Amino acid sequence: MHKDAAIYIRNANKSYGDKVVLHNFCMTLPKGAIYGLLGASGCGKTTLLSCVVGRRLFNSGELWVLGGKPGTKGSGVPGPRVGYMPQEIALVGEFTVSDAMFYFGRLANMKDSRIRSHFQELKELLDLPPDDRYIKNCSGGQQRRVSFAVALIHKPELLILDEPTVGVDPVLRDRIWKYLIEITQKQNISVIITTHYIEETRQANLIGLMRGGKLLAEDSPDRLLRYFNTNNLEEVFLILSRQQETGNLNLPEVQDTSQFNSNCSIDTIYQETNASAEVLTSPKKKVKEEQISSLSVNRHRLKALMGKNWKQFYRNVSGWVFLLFFPVLEILAFLYAVGPDIKDIPIAVVNDENMNICGNFVLGESVMAYDSGSCHFHNLSCRFLTYLDNPMMKTTTVDSLPEALDGIRHGKYVGALYFAENYTSAAEERFNAGTDAGDDDLNFSQIKTYLDMSNRQIGYTVKYKLLDLYMKFQKSIFSDCDFLPKYADLPINFLKPVFGEEGEHFTEFMAPGILITLSFFSGTLLTSQIILTDRLEGIWDRSTVGGVTSIEITITHFILQFCVVIIQNFEIFLLAFWYYGLTSVGSFVILYFMVILQGIVGMACGFWISVVSNNHSMANIVATGTFYPMILLCGVLWPLEGQPEFLRIFSKCLPFTIPTQAFRNVFMKGWGIDHMEVINGVGIALVWFILLLSLSVYRLKNTQ
Numbered sequence: 001m002h003k004d005a006a007i008y009i010r011n012a013n014k015s016y017g018d019k020v021v022l023h024n025f026c027m028t029l030p031k032g033a034i035y036g037l038l039g040a041s042g043c044g045k046t047t048l049l050s051c052v053v054g055r056r057l058f059n060s061g062e063l064w065v066l067g068g069k070p071g072t073k074g075s076g077v078p079g080p081r082v083g084y085m086p087q088e089i090a091l092v093g094e095f096t097v098s099d100a101m102f103y104f105g106r107l108a109n110m111k112d113s114r115i116r117s118h119f120q121e122l123k124e125l126l127d128l129p130p131d132d133r134y135i136k137n138c139s140g141g142q143q144r145r146v147s148f149a150v151a152l153i154h155k156p157e158l159l160i161l162d163e164p165t166v167g168v169d170p171v172l173r174d175r176i177w178k179y180l181i182e183i184t185q186k187q188n189i190s191v192i193i194t195t196h197y198i199e200e201t202r203q204a205n206l207i208g209l210m211r212g213g214k215l216l217a218e219d220s221p222d223r224l225l226r227y228f229n230t231n232n233l234e235e236v237f238l239i240l241s242r243q244q245e246t247g248n249l250n251l252p253e254v255q256d257t258s259q260f261n262s263n264c265s266i267d268t269i270y271q272e273t274n275a276s277a278e279v280l281t282s283p284k285k286k287v288k289e290e291q292i293s294s295l296s297v298n299r300h301r302l303k304a305l306m307g308k309n310w311k312q313f314y315r316n317v318s319g320w321v322f323l324l325f326f327p328v329l330e331i332l333a334f335l336y337a338v339g340p341d342i343k344d345i346p347i348a349v350v351n352d353e354n355m356n357i358c359g360n361f362v363l364g365e366s367v368m369a370y371d372s373g374s375c376h377f378h379n380l381s382c383r384f385l386t387y388l389d390n391p392m393m394k395t396t397t398v399d400s401l402p403e404a405l406d407g408i409r410h411g412k413y414v415g416a417l418y419f420a421e422n423y424t425s426a427a428e429e430r431f432n433a434g435t436d437a438g439d440d441d442l443n444f445s446q447i448k449t450y451l452d453m454s455n456r457q458i459g460y461t462v463k464y465k466l467l468d469l470y471m472k473f474q475k476s477i478f479s480d481c482d483f484l485p486k487y488a489d490l491p492i493n494f495l496k497p498v499f500g501e502e503g504e505h506f507t508e509f510m511a512p513g514i515l516i517t518l519s520f521f522s523g524t525l526l527t528s529q530i531i532l533t534d535r536l537e538g539i540w541d542r543s544t545v546g547g548v549t550s551i552e553i554t555i556t557h558f559i560l561q562f563c564v565v566i567i568q569n570f571e572i573f574l575l576a577f578w579y580y581g582l583t584s585v586g587s588f589v590i591l592y593f594m595v596i597l598q599g600i601v602g603m604a605c606g607f608w609i610s611v612v613s614n615n616h617s618m619a620n621i622v623a624t625g626t627f628y629p630m631i632l633l634c635g636v637l638w639p640l641e642g643q644p645e646f647l648r649i650f651s652k653c654l655p656f657t658i659p660t661q662a663f664r665n666v667f668m669k670g671w672g673i674d675h676m677e678v679i680n681g682v683g684i685a686l687v688w689f690i691l692l693l694s695l696s697v698y699r700l701k702n703t704q
């Protein structure tokens with residue numbers, strides 16, 4: 001029996017977590033018949049249909065579709081034997097009407113000429129919009145008709161229609177029903193249709209009335225009407241629902257084995273299909289069918305998918321403009337905002353030694369060394385202040401120290417320098433007397449400096465700069481006094497660095513982290529958005545019912561996105577190295593390879609995000625929630641050496657911590673791909689790629 005039926009279900013159960021949706025569910029759709037499945041919203045119709053087409057699995061129970069078990073090799077389900085129109089439109093908005101037909105026709109391996117002729121038939125029947133009209137520009141009703149036509153384009157043996165007539169004009173609805181009757185009678189096509197319009201199912205050969213995950217009755221509309229002595233199917237449903245509530249279902253007698261008592265229990269199945277019930281109830285004896293591998297790849301499906309992805313991409317102009325300009329904006333923002341010398345830091349100067357004439361101070365005129373071997377100066381404070389005349393600092397003379405400090409407190413100044421009234425004489429004494437200098441001289445010869453260290457970067461930059469300037473100032477004094485200027489140096493000498501350059505900009509330090517994370521993030525963003533859109537709009541599901549495997553979807557998405565990652569990183573490299581002039585001592589080929597690899601890991605991360613997220617907001621939260629901590633921990637913002645030991649180990653395992661270090665080592669030290677640290681960087685990226693991809697595939701398999 002089950003081999004002869006188009007759909008044969010016995011004692012099926014399906015739950016989502018604790019929520020039971022289908023309970024001991026049974027139904028039979030004979031070949032060449034129309035089956036109207038009726039039930040209130042939420043009773044489990046869509047769930048049932050998604051199990052029938054192999055998108056979901058029953059938790060237990062028996063299911064035969066077109067004589068085979070969905071998902072097994074040779075069953076043809078999912079695949080071209082089935083035409084599926086889901087409840088949502090499930091069409092690519094960037095497709096034209098004609099693209100939609102060709103895409104699904106090609107998935108079913110039809111020749112273009114055959115697709116064209118079927119399309120012509122359907123156009124007339126369904127009054128479809130013009131061929132070149134974009135789906136996104138069609139009205140809701142037009143989109144439903146196109147969606148219906150797509151399900152029919154390859155003339156499947158079994159047509160599964162989830163509410164196809166919603167929002168459709170009554171005349172057209174009538175035409176659709178007539179067409180369904182014609183194809184079932186003439187071409188032996190079987191149809192299962194769910195609808196909210198109960199009365200329209202009078203034209204079906206069988207109807208199934210569903211409530212609370214159970215089938216209340218399954219019979220021909222005429223027999224049910226006669227039995228309940230009414231001419232209204234709504235009323236039949238009402239009576240049966242009331243009877244179900246009281247636990248007292250009273251149904252017409254079963255005519256033959258294909259029409260069974262809707263109180264389908266394990267006993268009735270035993271009588272009817274003994275062998276299969278045994279298989280069902282004793283899992284040990286379960287026959288192992290060869291499942292369709294989710295890894296199988298087919299050339300014509302790959303071609304159709306590539307075409308779809310490409311059209312989806314290039315017709316979404318704002319999308320690709322954003323994708324191409326986003327990295328440009330990001331890298332320019334980085335290059336011009338992170339690392340260049342800090343300028344115009346406001347510094348208050350309180351000079352009790354010489355408040356008035358410093359403004360006109362000219363080096364040489366006011367400095368008098370009165371005999372050789374000994375030094376005597378005027379206005380040394382003014383002489384020091386000439387050193388502050390550089391782009392980093394903008395000095396303002398202030399009358400008193402309290403006023404300067406008040407200015408710092410109110411954010412007017414970042415620092416204040418104070419010279420005592422007898423600064424020069426104290427400084428002279430300090431230089432001349434050396435270790436014999438008294439406390440007062442030591443004290444008054446100090447330039448008292450007050451800094452706002454709340455901005456650590458600026459505070460330390462000013463501090464470092466002042467020390468540097470003071471050394472220069474002191475050297476010049478020593479030189480004037482015929483002392484060896486070297487005496488002014490600290491007795492520690494920083495020679496030419498082994499790697500990098502003295503005074504290397506912060507940009508060079510940050511660049512590896514920025515390039516690596518940018519590539520990762522672009523990959524994540526692109527993949528998660530595109531795949532999630534496909535999933536949420538039902539295109540993924542619908543393509544899968546057409547026989548497309550997960551690996552085919554993954555491969556085709558990755559090919560296109562890989563090209564985008566290549567272009568994005570090319571732009572970034574061009575801007576950073578050619579336009580801005582960052583210089584690398586290592587190989588560009590290795591650097592480029594590393595950022596591309598990071599982009600691929602980002603794509604895998606985007607894939608994972610798209611399969612764990614139920615909507616775009618959740619995807620954004622997951623992306624930000626994972627990306628932000630990774631940035632904080634990867635050593636781009638602050639060296640890993642500052643982290644506690646346990647955290648450092650964790651941070652090193654993240655996707656772009658070691659790769660960033662490896663990139664920096666190639667960039668600044670010129671290490672090659674054979675260096676262990678560079679190998680580690682590549683290795684970690686590969687491990688993450690495999691891990692994220694496996695998690696995504698595992699998740700996909702386990703959400704059925």
Ligand SMILES: Nc1ncnc2c1ncn2[C@@H]1O[C@H](COP(=O)(O)OP(=O)(O)OP(=O)(O)O)[C@@H](O)[C@H]1O
Binds near residue numbers: 045087
């Ligand atoms: N992925 C899911 N996870 C958890 N619960 C789900 C999921 N899909 C559906 N459900 C729940 O299962 C029940 C049946 O849903 P289903 O979509 O199959 O109903 P339906 O009869 O098709 O409803 P409608 O006519 O409104 O489409 C609903 O309560 C729904 O909230």
